[in-house]
Amino acid sequence: MSAAEVRRHDDADVLVGDVASALLERIEAAQARGETPDIGLTGGSIAEELHRELARRAPDSSVDWSRVAFWWGDERFVAADSPDRNAGQARESLLDHVAVDPARVHEVPASDQVAAAEEAAEAYAAALREHGSGTFEVLMLGIGPDGHCASMFPGHPALDVRDAVAVAVHDSPKPPPDRVSLTFEAMNRSRAVWFIASGEGKAEAVARALAPEGTVAETPARGVRGAETVWWLDEAAASAL
C-alpha cells in the first residue's frame, strides 16, 4: 500500500474532466487485460457532475460498458424511486445513457424491496461475494464536511464492524437516517481508492483526512486505503492542506 497521492485542480470542471479521463482509461486498460472491472460509484454532488461527464464522453471512448460491473460504496435506505437514492442519481446521470449489462449493475436493495437495512446489507454483501472479483478496480468516494465517507460517520458504531462486507447504518447525522455502507474491510479491497472533493466546505475535512495525526473515529475517511489512494481535489477543497 503506497502513500496517498493528492492531485490538485484549478476548479470543479477541470477536476471532473480529469477524473473522467482517468476512469475511462482505467476501465479500458482492465478490459484490455480481459477483465470485467468492478467499479464502485459514490453519491453526492460532485459524483453527479462526474457521471454526466462520463455519459458525455462515452460515445468517444472504447469502453465496453456491458463489461463493467457497477457497485456503490453506500446507499440511502429509502424507496427504490426516491430521489435520495445514490443508485437513482447514477442511473439518471450515467447508467441510463450507456449500454450497461443490467445484470452487472448491483444496487443495494431499497426500503420497499426488503424489510430492514440489515437485510439490504446482507443481500448486498452476498451479491458482492457471488458476483464481485474480490477487488474493486476503482472505488470512488466522496467526503462529507464532517469527514464521513460512504456512510461511515464520525463516532458511529458502524466504524467498528469487522468481518463483514456491508453494514446497516441507523441514526445517520446526515439525512436520510437509515443507510447501508461497505465496511472498511470491503472498501480497502481496492486496487485504487479515489476520493473526489470539490469546494471550500470540504477543505477542513480533507485536511483532517490527510493530516499525519488523527483518528478514524473523528475522520472516517482516514480508514480507507487502496493499493493506490488518490485524492482528486479542486483548489477550494485543497485550500486547508
Ligand SMILES: O=C1O[C@H](COP(=O)(O)O)[C@@H](O)[C@H](O)[C@H]1O
Ligand atoms: O450522503 C452521502 O454523502 C457523501 C458526500 O456527499 P456530498 O454531497 O457532500 O459530496 C457521499 O459520498 C455518499 O455517497 C452519500 O451517501
